[in-house]
Amino acid sequence: MVDELDDIFERFIHSKIFKNREKLLPDYIPDRLPHRDEQIKKLATILAPALGGSRPSNIFIYGLTGTGKTAVSRYVLGRLTKKGGDNIVYIYINCRQNDTNYRVLAELARNIGIKIPFTGLATSEVKKRVLEGLERRGKIVIVVLDEIDHLVKKSGDDVLYFLTRINEQLSNSKLSVIGITNDLKFMEFLDARVKSSLGEEELVFPPYNNKELEDILRKRAAEAFHEGALDNSVIPLCAAIAARQNGDCRLALDLLLKAAEIAERSGENVVKEEHVRLAQKEVEKNLAVDVIKTMPLHVKLVLASIYVLTKEKVKNLTTGLIYNKYVYLAKIMGIEPVTQRRISDIINELDMLGLINARVVSLGRYGRTKIIKLSVSSNSIEEGLKEDLFMLGLTELTI
Ligand SMILES: Nc1ncnc2c1ncn2[C@@H]1O[C@H](COP(=O)(O)OP(=O)(O)OP(=O)(O)O)[C@@H](O)[C@H]1O
Ligand SMILES: [Mg+2]
Incomplete structure (x- = not known):
């Protein structure tokens, strides 16, 4: 065993393939970001006034996933703060990890040297402390709210409203907000005033x-x-x-x-x-x-129904068959089933997510119907549903 382990370790140390594996990890920001010159320059131009002591415009950045929004923002802000020395503070907050108003404010406070307990204070008190802290610092603070849609969907736009208005209450410091998202529909959730102040400047990241x-x-x-x-x-x-x-x-x-x-x-x-x-x-x-893991319960149950029917080798799955199985499973679990109409919608959603394939076939004079098939492996479904099914005592039935 010892020798086997040694083999594994040695192979890693003297890898014939990797020179430096870390350079491919998601957190690593390379020195050069090809094909993003335009976005890098535009962002730098918008932020540059911070070097002369003025507040840069707020910026709204959007584009599909993996188009370099986070990498470019961190790169440009890193360079800006290096140039600006102590006068510019840059705070990066990931709103998927910090998806409540309280947590975003606490994170912001922590970054300007104020300790806030994890819970317990009223949000208004945290706001007051953030305001005082900012005022004492007397600097230009640039707050990046990455994956901002998670915050707004979970907790509304209260913090955004606060942050985009905060300069009215500051005399010694200035604050700019950069909001980043890959969810274009999220703008609909925003209050018109927040929308216009966050979007003073907009930056789009097209797909590569x-x-x-x-x-x-x-x-x-x-x-x-x-x-x-x-x-x-x-x-x-x-x-x-x-x-x-x-x-x-x-x-x-x-x-x-x-x-x-x-x-x-x-x-x-x-x-x-x-x-x-x-x-x-x-x-x-x-x-x-x-x-699968992040789907709502009823959607998971519909997928579980299709999965069970497939395991039972039932051919030609129709919405009706799936609905019956769904009602059966829902009852076992003591959950109130939703209507067949809603199940039809859920089936469309699952189709759009690429988890199933729904094909419309003609039944001659009996009209048309949808035949549904799984389009991902049973393994993926088992793994995706594992926790819920186990929790609901359904494992015996399905696996
Ligand atoms: N032009 C580029 N050159 C080198 N690496 C890049 C470039 N653009 C993106 N990457 C790399 O691709 C990965 C994804 O980029 P990034 O995290 O910036 O995407 P994103 O637009 O923020 O996506 P999401 O909306 O999902 O958060 C990262 O590892 C990043 O370093
Ligand atoms: Mg990102």
């Missing part, structure tokens, strides 16, 4: 195309891998797969990293196309599992 992703991957691969560690087809394949998925650079990097890990684990010195294919399967499975 195939060639751009290839370029980006090549540069990042040069830092992360030994020369010759990648077969020629590997980068174009990762780029092509990610380009089809809305030009998501995170996916492209994830595929490359996973493919290399698969190759390394199987003791090979070169990453090949087959490793990318295996990585793609793994990534797709993880995506499906994540989607």
